[in-house]
Amino acid sequence: MRDQRAWREVNRRNREWLRPWEATMPPGPPGHVVHRPTYRQMVRHLRAEAHAGRMLPFVVEYQGRLVGQLTIAGITWGSMCSAHIGYWVDEAVAGRGVIPTAVALAVDHCFRAMGLHRIEVCIRPENAPSRRVVEKLGFREEGLRPRYLHIDGAWRDHLVYALTVDEVPEEGMLARWHRVRPGAPQK
Structure with missing residues (x-):
């Protein structure tokens, strides 16, 4: 909860920049109004999912200030041992390696500390900067999920990128x- 002021300020300032990529609530049944959750509701949901072992929510910091969010979600155990990662970053620090570093740290945590086998990142085909993030990190493109998520008022297609633990070098993703x-530095 202590991040509320900083989170709201960054999110508000980046509203238009993030709008084409952020999930929205699809219309509910007739006569039912669907509202975007408040910050408090979002935090309660993230905490409940984390407590249940299905999610790991993180804020992303750069030079000591909050600049985004990364969430490891859909954590599944058993024969699957997988999760997916979603993220957003302040436009003011985009292109500085902040999100690739955060994703690399998250992947290392998922594979090394948690023992997961597979990580997915689903990205709208039009989101070239986000696609570059996962491509730089060595995720492979697996295909298209038509009308996968409700974003910016409509059901949008997403490209699936994935990585399994055996595709990460022994040194780890961050290295x-x-x-x-x-x-x-080049060797």
């Missing part, structure tokens, strides 16, 4: 990202 990121 791989530090080695291949633009400006990294």
Whole structure:
């Protein structure tokens, strides 16, 4: 809850920039009005899902300030051992390696600390910057999910990118990202 002011400020300032990519609530049954959850409702939901072991919500910080959010969700155990990652970042820091670093840290945590086998990231085909994030990290494109999520007022197609634990080098995803990121020293 202590992040509310910073989260709201970043989210408000980036509303138009994020609008084409953020999930929206589809219309409910006739006569039923669907509202976007309040910050408090969102936090309660994230906490409940985390407590149930189905989600890990994180804020993303850069130079000591909140600049985004990353959520590991849909955590499934048993024969699947998988999850998916969603994220957003402040336009003011986009392109600085903040989200690839956050995703690399999340993947390392999922594979090394949690013991998951597979991670997915689903991205709208038009979202070239987000696609570059996962491509730089070595996720492979698996295909298209037609009308997968309700975004910006309509059901939108998403490309599926995935990675399994055996596709990550022994050094880990973060070390791989530090080695291949633009400006990294070349050997």
